[in-house]
Amino acid sequence: MHIGFLGLGNMGGPMARNLLKAGHSLTVFDPFPQAVAALVEAGASAADSPAAVAKARVEVIITMLPTAEHVKQVYRGKDGLLANIGPGVLLIDSSTIDPLSTREVAKYALAQGNPMLDAPVSGGTGGAAAGTLTFMVGGPDSVFDQALPILSAMGKNIVHCGAAGNGQVAKIANNMLLGISMVGVAEAMALGVALGMEAKVLAGIINTSSGRCWSSEVNNPFPGVLENAPASRGYSGGFGSDLMLKDLGLATEAARHARQPVALGAVAQQLYQTFSLQGNGGLDFSAIIQLFRGEA
Amino acid sequence: MHIGFLGLGNMGGPMARNLLKAGHSLTVFDPFPQAVAALVEAGASAADSPAAVAKARVEVIITMLPTAEHVKQVYRGKDGLLANIGPGVLLIDSSTIDPLSTREVAKYALAQGNPMLDAPVSGGTGGAAAGTLTFMVGGPDSVFDQALPILSAMGKNIVHCGAAGNGQVAKIANNMLLGISMVGVAEAMALGVALGMEAKVLAGIINTSSGRCWSSEVNNPFPGVLENAPASRGYSGGFGSDLMLKDLGLATEAARHARQPVALGAVAQQLYQTFSLQGNGGLDFSAIIQLFRGEA
Amino acid sequence: MHIGFLGLGNMGGPMARNLLKAGHSLTVFDPFPQAVAALVEAGASAADSPAAVAKARVEVIITMLPTAEHVKQVYRGKDGLLANIGPGVLLIDSSTIDPLSTREVAKYALAQGNPMLDAPVSGGTGGAAAGTLTFMVGGPDSVFDQALPILSAMGKNIVHCGAAGNGQVAKIANNMLLGISMVGVAEAMALGVALGMEAKVLAGIINTSSGRCWSSEVNNPFPGVLENAPASRGYSGGFGSDLMLKDLGLATEAARHARQPVALGAVAQQLYQTFSLQGNGGLDFSAIIQLFRGEA
Amino acid sequence: MHIGFLGLGNMGGPMARNLLKAGHSLTVFDPFPQAVAALVEAGASAADSPAAVAKARVEVIITMLPTAEHVKQVYRGKDGLLANIGPGVLLIDSSTIDPLSTREVAKYALAQGNPMLDAPVSGGTGGAAAGTLTFMVGGPDSVFDQALPILSAMGKNIVHCGAAGNGQVAKIANNMLLGISMVGVAEAMALGVALGMEAKVLAGIINTSSGRCWSSEVNNPFPGVLENAPASRGYSGGFGSDLMLKDLGLATEAARHARQPVALGAVAQQLYQTFSLQGNGGLDFSAIIQLFRGEA
Structure with missing residues (x-):
């Protein structure tokens, strides 16, 4: 054609x-x-x-x-x-x-x-x-x-x-959830390690429990947990934080027009905006864990 | 013995x-x-x-x-x-x-x-x-x-x-993530449906995409998506909202002592506290979606 | 003219x-x-x-x-x-x-x-x-x-x-702060009363301390504290919750375009959106305290 | 005696x-x-x-x-x-x-x-x-x-x-509101300036409008607005961010025991915890504006 x-x-x-x-x-x-x-x-x-x-x-x-x-x-x-x-x-x-x-x-x-x-x-x-x-x-x-x-x-x-439009709806609903999950995994991993656990052990438990999700299994944000994830190569490559920020913005803005509350989606957006303002928008979106470890 | x-x-x-x-x-x-x-x-x-x-x-x-x-x-x-x-x-x-x-x-x-x-x-x-x-x-x-x-x-x-103590750490880190994921799925499902998608179609897409997690696959909060989930039987049975609230409280309190930020964990706790105050603490924790659909 | x-x-x-x-x-x-x-x-x-x-x-x-x-x-x-x-x-x-x-x-x-x-x-x-x-x-x-x-x-x-445009900027910046303050007063009053204080005594202390603000002094959200405030007449009259929701939406949307984080502004917006979804958009915006007292 | x-x-x-x-x-x-x-x-x-x-x-x-x-x-x-x-x-x-x-x-x-x-x-x-x-x-x-x-x-x-205990209740309720107000003022000032306003002009408008509060009038967080505020001397002196963090922790913990939601209080606590983790706990609590201006 x-x-x-x-x-x-x-x-x-x-x-x-x-x-x-x-x-x-x-x-x-x-x-x-x-x-x-x-x-x-x-x-x-x-x-x-x-x-x-x-x-x-x-x-x-x-x-x-x-x-x-x-x-x-x-x-x-x-x-x-x-x-x-x-x-x-x-x-x-x-x-x-x-x-x-x-x-x-x-x-x-x-x-x-x-x-x-x-x-x-x-x-x-x-x-x-x-x-x-x-x-x-x-x-x-x-x-x-x-x-x-x-x-x-x-x-x-x-x-x-x-x-018409439902392709976009599916995309932003999924990606809003992805952003929330990633921040959630970042917080859970940072908390567990701060309280004395080894990151790999914690990730192993989460991945066989009810906390498991794509962000913990495939793109775990803690360095060293997954050898091939962006976290283990300085957060290069992957899906940039600023792209996640864009999608969270599309989701909350669509929610505003639909008069639909999305509390965690809105907070995740603010966290990525804060992270981006600190100059980290080019890092893979799993790098948000730096905000929770005093590294951003 | x-x-x-x-x-x-x-x-x-x-x-x-x-x-x-x-x-x-x-x-x-x-x-x-x-x-x-x-x-x-x-x-x-x-x-x-x-x-x-x-x-x-x-x-x-x-x-x-x-x-x-x-x-x-x-x-x-x-x-x-x-x-x-x-x-x-x-x-x-x-x-x-x-x-x-x-x-x-x-x-x-x-x-x-x-x-x-x-x-x-x-x-x-x-x-x-x-x-x-x-x-x-x-x-x-x-x-x-x-x-x-x-x-x-x-x-x-x-x-x-x-x-010693790491059993508790693993439990509260996993359950904090679980609470965050559940609220995230609730928001994503409610948003998608508000914007015109069918709940089952959206769940199917999420479950084969980067948003997939235990809360979407095994305990999807939208009624009718999973026949055997609490959402399809009036949120009875399952893991009660007040138990999730207790675990989120343990997680944020442990985080406070460790001087560790857990932004979404804290907001999820507040959402479950609000939901509980409205008299819903006995419902399965997936019922939090009612807060996002004007039913709570 | x-x-x-x-x-x-x-x-x-x-x-x-x-x-x-x-x-x-x-x-x-x-x-x-x-x-x-x-x-x-x-x-x-x-x-x-x-x-x-x-x-x-x-x-x-x-x-x-x-x-x-x-x-x-x-x-x-x-x-x-x-x-x-x-x-x-x-x-x-x-x-x-x-x-x-x-x-x-x-x-x-x-x-x-x-x-x-x-x-x-x-x-x-x-x-x-x-x-x-x-x-x-x-x-x-x-x-x-x-x-x-x-x-x-x-x-x-x-x-x-x-x-040009700065009139709008001043308006939305002020009103975003107003929305945040009102929710803050609502939370502080609800917390103090839940912990055993009389509402009027607490309001009196806040109004002579560092927590004082327009929302506590002029439009206190707790019923009975101010005789002439909307809170003492069923939250009728005043500035409607849906109007506050509109202004918070304008503020967060302008912030998004300016790449400016506004964390509490975004959460306040979500709280008002939740409150509106429950059918309370017509009440004075001080009625948001109902969300914190299990009355919404 | x-x-x-x-x-x-x-x-x-x-x-x-x-x-x-x-x-x-x-x-x-x-x-x-x-x-x-x-x-x-x-x-x-x-x-x-x-x-x-x-x-x-x-x-x-x-x-x-x-x-x-x-x-x-x-x-x-x-x-x-x-x-x-x-x-x-x-x-x-x-x-x-x-x-x-x-x-x-x-x-x-x-x-x-x-x-x-x-x-x-x-x-x-x-x-x-x-x-x-x-x-x-x-x-x-x-x-x-x-x-x-x-x-x-x-x-x-x-x-x-x-x-008995009500002295503590009054203190933590007031200080939780103070922390929320300060973050609110920080966000409003940062937003207004990002959108093109002069900080002093914006502060003047807020202080004669419904956004006015102790944090804007007496301890405005934007440098240069108030000559004698900590913001105009590098955030030295004043009430330290870690002390505000402590009080927000007391408030949210008391709220947890009272089963009382305090959504903005919890988010303010997380913001101060994030700020403290970045090494800024010794600065006056108005310095939280740095988190919203990419300076923290």
Whole structure:
């Protein structure tokens, strides 16, 4: 198929490459010429604006953008996608943004004859490169079915979450819980060690008890507990604290609009904001344990 | 062996029965005569005070008491255990109390020649009856080895957590994390549903993603997600909210003495305290989701 | 002067009346015909759209609207104010909205030759009727001077807070602190009474000590402490809990964009959200004490 | 009168001096010989143990000790006060400790014929030296009347708070609110400045609005707002962050025993614990603003 792809950053770049590998032809856009050049070298055609992508007679357009503002501008701006595509072109937005903005854009797209899916991902840059991302997808059944083969070229776990916006809802609900769990594990490990336990012994007990969770088993924040976790390599790599902060912000802001209390989510957000203000936003989000050990 | 057992409540009663079943002879004490009578009927001998148990030439004494105050009084009171046993009697306290009190009592016991273990349990009344409890044990290696066959008559997972007090440390660190996780799952589920997702779909996504944890997989707080969880039977049975509140209190209080911050642990404690004040302390601790759904 | 006034609700209505009393001529708009009719009866002219107000050759336009969305639409919509006024018309927005939106609208207004002030108020419906509001004003010195006589007809304390948007900043910073203080007083009073003190005695001590604040001295949340406070009349009247919730939401959202932690502000927001979800949003914001006394 | 005084630290030392100045004769004890020597030089007699003070035929004994453990040991230990005084000796404990411990000790004292008051103070080392402390006093009316002239030699504001323990209740309720207010002011000032306001202008608005409180008016945490506040001299002097942390710990612990939620109190405690862990416990408690400005 002929696919348009906008947003060729750390995530979008490798995702686009996997589409090329799967035999699709791509027309790509990114404000950074180097990002475009790298994809062109890999076989894609370059476009110099969102409008140019839209006019390139693509059948599908995929976007991977940093914020809701970018999404709104790229889709609904004067030189944006919606003003320049014909009806029937399938739109897939893989950006992580708030569900309200997603639903607003999808409504406009649908009104002019373009089915749209929100399909945020998890799995990080590693998953993007390996084509093993999880896609959380919101939109009608038939549109989901249409998109499935394309998404399968970039990920291995494609989950239909319900109507438009529900991909975003699933993503921010899961990631809010992830942020809370990580802080919880950080507090439990720091407390246990402060009271005299060995970190590995405590982690072993937690991982076979009711406290077990992904954050304790797979990304334990205490250095030395897991050899391959970011905690054992200075918190480099992994999912950055500032990205967790962004997702917690999306969750609490969506909760505000839904008039839904999220007490621990809000406190976790404040803790990550404090940690970021101290200059640690680039560290893996498990580094939040430093705030509880006097190291931040 | 001849074993003394003090504290024959919902947990202690069935634990003592399992010791009888394993062929041990028991001398038991409890301030409630009915509790004593039930054990006597099952084959135990009755004693009318802690001192009387101590003087009954038991080789091992096990205690299962509600608070640190009870433990201090039973062990160190005038008519208590320590003043009335000979050297060499092995002491095992299975109460869940703060590690500082545990260590203080163990120090006194050891000073007069009585090795002591702290061995709090998890697994609830079901595990106590079935003999499948987990024991988290603090104390010297040799004493742990000595106690292992006895504990194995009451539980199936006997974990050595390190020196005296570490059984309590492991218990409260794990349960603090459990409380935080449960509130986190409650917030994430309530948020997702408020934003338009189906509860089962959301739970399915969380359970295969980075938000997965015991509280979402085994005891999901949203009614209808898990057929056999307390949430699907009006939050009856399970681990009561007031018990979770007690453990969160032990954790934050131990953290205070260790000068260790536990931000989410403290907020979770306040949420359970608020929930309890509204008259819900008897519901399973997953019922905290009602606070986030306007039902509490 | 000839003044346009948009938004004739509980606050805007009495404010507009005070302008009439001061001798100004008014052209007014509100989507509710009854609100318009009442002002017309008092001497104002009616307009049937924002554009109609703009075209009525007014020298000044004042807006008092519920949300940033309303402000953006009224000022920047197709049939809005900016598209229909001539240069030089002075714009004053007394809505309480986020500073970012305020600054964005003011920038557009200025670019087309219309000086604009943000001038949110405090003092409630009582102050609006009596003409004793406090105005917190953001914008250039010369524009502030120009607006001063007009604002003085509606309030008695007109404070210049600095450049555009700073009126909103002052309002949300003050009100976030107010919300935190109120919850703090509620917790301190509830704790003292739970521990055996008489509420009036405790309030007296706080009010002559370092805990003293507006919330303890003027609007003490404990029933019976202050005869004329909302707490002594079932929490009716006063500043509604849902209005406090709105302001706490504006504060935390502005903090998020500024990457500024506000830990207690965020928790206070969650407490008011929980209280609102329980159906108490219409009570005076001092009623939050019910959440701490098992009455909510 | 002949008065015994135990605990001659930063607070107790100057308080004892003021009693000497008022013409009382003193027998004093402190574990630090230098502290005793200084008072002997000023005219007091030295005792080498609490028991020795008790046996010195004093009519009144005043204690000023750091923790509840110290109070319990000094009063109820084998060589303590209660075991060695005759009936009728008036006991006044000015330590800041939890109300439960206070009430327990007072009950024992009364049972053996010694009336006892809890009389914690506020006003800091400056107030102790100047004799201008505030005393918050718990105990029976007649005993309060008896103590009044003695307390008046050390303070100028002597408040009767009700029955035994209520002095402590008033102190911790007020100081919990003080800690919450200070963090609230810190957040509001940091937020306002981050959003573009001048600190002095914002403080001025808050101090004439509903956000006003002791922490904003008298001890504003933003450097430069108040010339004579600790914030304008590197946060030296004043009331140390670790002392605030201690009082917040007493408040939340008393709340736990009373089953009383104190959400913001608990979060404020965690913030001060985090700040202390970063090595800032010696700074005035207004320095907590550094945690919100990326300076801690």
